[in-house]
Amino acid sequence: MIKKGITRQIVLHYFFVVFLALLLVEFVFMLAVQRYYYESIYNTISTHISNSKDFFEPISRANNAEDGNNLSRLLENLKLSNTELQILDLNGRVLASSTAFESDRAVLQTSDISQALNGAMGRWVGREPSTGEQIMAVSHKFDLGGDHTYVIRYMTALTMVNSKLLVMGLLASAVGVAVLAIVLIISIGMANSIVRPINNITAVSAQMARGRLDVRVKGNYKHELGELASTLNFMAHEIVRSNQIKDDFISSISHELRTPLTSIKGWSETLDSGGYDPEETRIGMSIISKETERLIGLVEEMLDFSKLQQNQMKLVKGTVSIREIVQETMLNVWAKAEQKQIHLKLDADETYPYNVFGDGNRLKQVFLNIVDNAIKFSHENSWIYLSVKEENGQIIAAIQDTGIGISEEHLIKVRDRFFQVNHQNGGTGLGLAITQELVELHEGTITMQSELGSGTTVTITVPALMEDTNDNGAETQSSDGSIPN
Structure with a gap:
């Protein structure tokens, strides 16, 4: 049976x-x-x-x-x-x-x-x-x-x-019974050929469910079973990779949190002991303030990502000019760029509004993160080019640097949560993941093109607010020239 x-x-x-x-x-x-x-x-x-x-x-x-x-x-x-x-x-x-x-x-x-x-x-x-x-x-x-x-x-x-006729009927019935017996044997074999791989896949998936993520479905299965086996193996690989990224994140964030906390604790104990002149006290308080801001930034980044993952991010939308946001971003990062002698150049029509319907603060967060990364990974005495233009009902903003670039292997993973190309540079590995989520909440897209050693170009595209556009037809022109190809 x-x-x-x-x-x-x-x-x-x-x-x-x-x-x-x-x-x-x-x-x-x-x-x-x-x-x-x-x-x-x-x-x-x-x-x-x-x-x-x-x-x-x-x-x-x-x-x-x-x-x-x-x-x-x-x-x-x-x-x-x-x-x-x-x-x-x-x-x-x-x-x-x-x-x-x-x-x-x-x-x-x-x-x-x-x-x-x-x-x-x-x-x-x-x-x-x-x-x-x-x-x-x-x-x-x-x-x-x-x-x-x-x-x-x-x-x-x-x-x-x-x-x-009766004899022929009995003979035909006997042939029918024989055919049914053969069909029964063949169908059992065919069923086993289908069920055996399913049982194998089920056994492997059960091991994966118990935490054995090193096991894989083995066998050259065809058609849907092959796709199922490949998907299961890919899922296990992605879980292992995700766990590794999480482990790296925990290690990185622990270091990121420990460093400012150590500085804050050290200077607070030093200042508490007294006996320092006003200049040293000012330096100590400045360090405590900066490290506190750094901690606040890390915590806010993790909170933002948590809200995005739980669909709790609330946007306060209105008419926003992308050109103005980019200009404000340049002012915010100007001091940091000056420290590395990096030049920022904007290419946008001053008379064109480039309006979109969105949350100005969140869009500014997007551009701050991208421009900050461009400064962080650019060489000294280099240029970062920013451009804004309108095309086919879309506002297209591009940030192009001539920095170290990203390899093709890392480029496809760089927007994954917790992923960091170089853990020694600090950070949570959530910046680009948050940036992409915010752009998508504005019904836009973000694309990245990069070549190792030559620089990176990040392009953000969001729908233009058509009611506020004008028809002056002015071409995009910066005050100090156009972006070179």
Whole structure:
């Protein structure tokens, strides 16, 4: 007995479909064979009747014999082997029979007789009342001239034919049972070939669920099972990678939190001990303030990411000028850029508003993060180019640096949460992940192009606020020249 499960379902489905198909085929086959045999018998008798009629009727009309001579001569000349010949009057009464039955038997009223009286070749299949045997009767009307018109009726037993049909039916049933047995064996094999990989995948997934993320689905499976195995393996790989990124994040954030806390604790203890001049006190308080701001920035970054992940980030939207936001961003990072002697250059039409419908503070956060990264990874005495333009109902802002760039391997992962190309640079690895989420909340897109050693270009595209655009057609031109290609 096959245990419950997919194997049993597949086997039963195959078996049921084949069983119905065989049942239908055998029914049609037996019906066709029976029809063939019955038609053969009918055609033999009807051909004999037609030939006899064409030959005997003209002779009988010429001789114009007496009724008794006609009957005996009909019986003699029209007899057919393995059949009983009856001669009936037009009322259906038997006048003579090749088996010498009495002529005063009851009137016959079978359908073949009524068809014969109408001039057709009548046929009837049924049971003989006296014997209960199944027979076929074929009747036709003979006109011998004058008042000598009779119905010639042949009857033949179908017992032998039905016996052959029964044997053929039993043989066909045996073949059907054999076919079903073969189908059962094949369907079990096919079901196992499908279920075995599923069981293997299930076992591996159960191990993964228990924390064994090093296991993989092995085997070259095809079609949907192959896709399922590949997806499961990819999922395990991504979970391992995500866990590794989380571990790296915890290590990095622990370091990031410990460093400012150590500075704050050290200077606070130093200042608490007293005995320092005002300048040293000012320096200490400045360091405590900066490190506190740094801690606040780290915490706010993690809180922002948590809100985004839980869809709790609320945007206060209104009409915002992207050009003004970019200009404010440049002012905010100007001091940091000056420390590395990095030059910032904006390319935007001063008369064009570049308005969008969005949250100004969050959009500024987006540009601050990208420009800050550009400064962090740029060489000293280099340039960072910023441009804003409107194209096909979209505001397109680009930030291009000539810094260290990002390798192709890291470029596809750089926007993943917690991912950091270089952990020694500090940070949480959430900046670009948050930036992408904020841009998407504004129904925009962010793309990155980079080449290791040549720099990076980040492009932000958001829908323009069409009601506030003008049609002056002014071309984008910066005060100190255009961005070189």
